[in-house]
Amino acid sequence: MSTETLIAIIAAVVVVLLLCTLVTWRVTRRRHLREQFGPEYERVVEEEGSRSAAERELRERQQRHDALEIKPLSATDREKYAQGWSRAQEEFVDHPDDAVHEADRLVTALMSERGYPTKGFEQQVSDLSVEHGRTLENYRTAHEVSDRSSRHQATTEELRGAMVRYRTLFDELLHNGHRPQEQ
Numbered sequence: 001m002s003t004e005t006l007i008a009i010i011a012a013v014v015v016v017l018l019l020c021t022l023v024t025w026r027v028t029r030r031r032h033l034r035e036q037f038g039p040e041y042e043r044v045v046e047e048e049g050s051r052s053a054a055e056r057e058l059r060e061r062q063q064r065h066d067a068l069e070i071k072p073l074s075a076t077d078r079e080k081y082a083q084g085w086s087r088a089q090e091e092f093v094d095h096p097d098d099a100v101h102e103a104d105r106l107v108t109a110l111m112s113e114r115g116y117p118t119k120g121f122e123q124q125v126s127d128l129s130v131e132h133g134r135t136l137e138n139y140r141t142a143h144e145v146s147d148r149s150s151r152h153q154a155t156t157e158e159l160r161g162a163m164v165r166y167r168t169l170f171d172e173l174l175h176n177g178h179r180p181q182e183q
Contacts, residue, residue: 029055030051033055033058036062036133037129037130037133038133039134039136040058040137041054041133061126061127061130064126064127065127068117068127069115070115071115073110073174073176077113078175081109081113081174084106085103085167085174087102088103088106088163089163092159092160092163096156096160097149097150097152097154099159100142100146100149100154100162100163101149103142103146103162103166103167104143104166106166106170107139107166107170107173108124110173110174111124111128111173114176121143128169132169132172132173135172136169138165138166139165139166139169141161142169145158145159145161145162145165149162
């Protein structure tokens with residue numbers, strides 16, 4: 001076998017190995033984003049129109065989130081917010097619209113307390129998606145019902161559903177990003 005043939009074979013093997021490494025790296029990165037963002041991954045893919053654009057957006061969200069100073073709640077603060085939530089639930093019986101607005105306010109206040117920026121709903125959703133992608137659709141739906149209730153366009157059943165949906169994100173934020181233990 002000539003030297004040129006040997007060099008050509010080695011070069012071809014190196015190129016194939018590099019391509020395999022690149023494909024493996026992209027697949028692993030995509031899998032990680034899917035696992036981290038949950039249903040939010042597919043929503044962003046649909047919104048952006050391509051996987052590469054969506055993955056770029058999600059990585060930008062990660063970078064923004066990494067720059068935030070997200071902090072855990074103290075036991076005292078956790079108790080204060082839990083009591084606020086209990087009052088909002090009690091208020092639902094007589095004033096469901098007000099209770100849903102209070103739930104929205106509590107979620108926003110809790111986000112702020114934990115260190116999330118709270119200016120603008122879309123930015124809130126973007127920042128939350130990094131750690132709370134699995135419950136984010138609940139937050140979107142609840143917020144939409146809250147907006148409609150401001151215009152007196154939400155049914156009591158929709159308001160009840162909004163309270164339940166707000167509760168999923170509220171619990172995660174309240175328990176420092178973890179689902180609360182069932183008792």
